[in-house]
Amino acid sequence: MERMQQVVGRARAAFNSGRCRSLEFRIQQLKALERMVKEKEREILAAIKADLHKCGHNAYSHEIMGVLGELALTMEKLSSWAAPQPVKRNLLTMRDEAFIRYEPLGVVLIIGAWNYPFVLVMHPLIGAIAAGNAVVVKPSEVSENTAQLIADLLPQYLDRELYPVVTGGVPETTELLKQRFDHILYTGNSTVGKIVMAAAAKHLTPVTLELGGKSPCYIDRDCDLAVACRRITWGKYMNCGQTCIAPDYILCDPSIQSKVVENIKATLQEFYGADVKSSPDYERIINKRHFKRILGLLEGQKIAHGGETDEASCFIAPTILTDVSPESKVMEEEIFGPVLPIVTVKSVEEAIEFINRREKPLALYVFSNNKELIKKVISETSSGGFTGNDVIMHFFLSTLPFGGVGNSGMGAYHGKHSFETFSHRRSCLIKDLKMEGTNSLRYPPSSQKKVDWAKFFLLKRFNKGQIGLAVLALLGIVAAVVLKVSFG
């Protein structure tokens, strides 16, 4: 396991060499990454297909398109994101330079997940490179084909010392986590999230944890049920339900439960045809372990649709469960599979109370024509993110920070938020060695006069807008001169 120490040590030495500081270098690496994604598209799609039985178009739109978009955005905006940001000054610092510098953290660790094995490594990697860090990448071993591909490809396109890829399972990851990093971004489940944070605590390493939970979906009686169910069907069954922000379960009034089932059934037919198993657009469960786990959740449940399985191919048909009891197993853990339980509630208040009794989810969805109702749910609940009248989509707007809260995670990324996650905001104040006059009021020995002047300078008693900046500056200079005369 000395290997881990060496890999991280090399990355640190490479970081300390300073070569990833310049924006030109970072953009050059991002460009190389872009070339990799374009040139090796077929290989990437093939690996994802091997891991998740995902068809090419699907894999392209889920994993590759987003990455290319993120790369374009980052390269476009990097110079403005990385520029020092001047800040508002007070009377005392009026003549000084005050700004925030965005600086790299150092060596960061990115631990990927298996459900979107390419994009969940690439998105953070783009932000980490853009922010000027060295990055150790650890793709999930569960999606072994994509992990191996990433391990093969990255060294072909990127600086090998700065951006090493480490493969392996639990023992390798445990060893990796003993090393010292300057930030760790982990995507996965809450249990391992706690282990990652505890390991990070030993080195006082900041972390971003993209975890999960059960993302509720409330369907109001007043909504376009056909549209709602189509969107829910899309979000729930894409990637065979193995999406961290999939609508995990539905909350709705008992009077519309059967209509919801009808609409989803109709949409499933539209999407996957009569024989789902033979549709090229429907994925499979990642492995036997998860297959068995999800199968276990169906026990004792009322299956309104689906329920067919085939262990050999890890196939589970799109399934809907009705009249599900809140205490049942399927309502205890994140399903992460193509099983959609419907729990009936009599009102939106009951739905809100139901949601608030549980851990804060990564995403929350509400379908309603009533804008006030949607606002009410947002205001009275907490979640990582929220989409009204659709599912998943807040993930696709890179100006929105993507992350969890409470058990569903901490920190966020995407777009500029990735850059900021992997940067240190360093406060800088540059003063003049002259102009000692204003300083005298803070030096001992003290006096009531000094206290009064200090109050004038430090307490924001007046509305600056009323006075105007010019007058303020004049006041500042006058005050400085007066002080120099009286105390200098």
Added chain:
Amino acid sequence: NPYAGLVNHLRTTWLSRRTWPMEYRVAQLEALGRFLEEKEDEILEATTLDMGKPRFETQLSEIFVCRSELNHTLNNLSTWMKDEHVKKNWAMQLDSAFIRKDPYGVVLIIGPWNYPINLLLVPLIGAIAAGNCVIVKPSEVSKNVERLMAETLPKYLDKDCFAVVAAGVEGTTRLLENKFDYIFYTGSPSVGRVVMTAAAKHLTPVTLELGGKNPCYVSDSCHVQNTARRLAWGRFFNAGQTCIAPDYVLCSLEMQEKLMPALREAIAEFYGPNPQESSSFARIIGDRHFQRVRALLSSGRVAIGGQTDTGTHYIAPTVLVDVQQDDPVMKEEIFGPVLPILTVKSMDDAIAFINARERPLAIYVFSSCKQVVNQVLERTSSGGFCGNDTLMHFTLTSLPFGGIGQSGLGNYHGRFTFDTFSHPRATLLRGNGREAFNKLRYPPYEPRRLPLLRSATQTRRHQTCAIL
């Protein structure tokens, strides 16, 4: 768990959403303002009893800072609470996309003893402003302030939402076993690790304001007297017990010779011929720290000061020279009125010296040459940076205050405190229409749809025009 009842009580009130409306938060903040005004004398008394803090220093660094932050927060709260609308892509032009600032819930603030008012109340201001319920745990080391906080603060704030817990190490450990929705800790790196480890059990996000040894490089070209004055002020304020105090000086031998008389003059100017008699000089907080700092006086050679008085925990403003990097005074954060000077041959050596050590909370440079200041700034890493002065970057609320690496994680002050205690929630509100457009994303998948989908949702890299 002795505190489970208290935490549950706060959580129950939290669920009732009492702290959410702006009017409520403003009322609580104004009550905090009344506490600072009405109990000013008690605050001055308590800090004097705890560490002989000169009243002027308490006014400046504790009361004024809190009032300033309070006013700034009250002036801007409605703006900060507003939903932050974000730029949308083509596909979402008709949607509403914004970041909602949600409170976290029940948060814990653990304060230190060196600025026991400021470092406890400024985070509290932000936590209240952000709509949370808060438990504050003042440091048991600054006993008088702890008593004042525990007995008096609850009289001003809503008891169902805000509580003060007085506890030592044992009690704090039990307190940390409870689940909080955010923990804000100011103190040492070693306890910072303990706090973060406890937080990890509940996946609680944290801000840790820690410390380290803040280097101060003095270049050969500088205004010596002004430098000495600013350096002495920063080092000896609060008898050196400041997390961002300049911990040690790096300079050339020539500069050291020039600095000595200048430092002597500044110290005399500030504290008179006998600092022990000055009402402007604080004392070390307690026996343990007094012994600890006194032991560091044996490093190198005492050039200025060095007198101590065990009875009053007095250590004179002291400057040490001939200090080596392996001396005891260079092994830990000094947190006392002792300023070691180490000589270096050049700015490059100074930078190398700084970079060989843990990243500090602050780095200082004194130079009349702009390039020198910029070089040190660009070639080092630290929480914050101040050129040609000490401590002052702390007073500008528009600058985020925090550390990096061993000196901390997260930041606060001004709006950053509000942001620290808020969860930025991504919100997208769509309509029922344009379902035809959505067809692009539904199965069965047709590759010909991809280009349209791509152009609607992606950012295109602007091409530079060859002609222009």
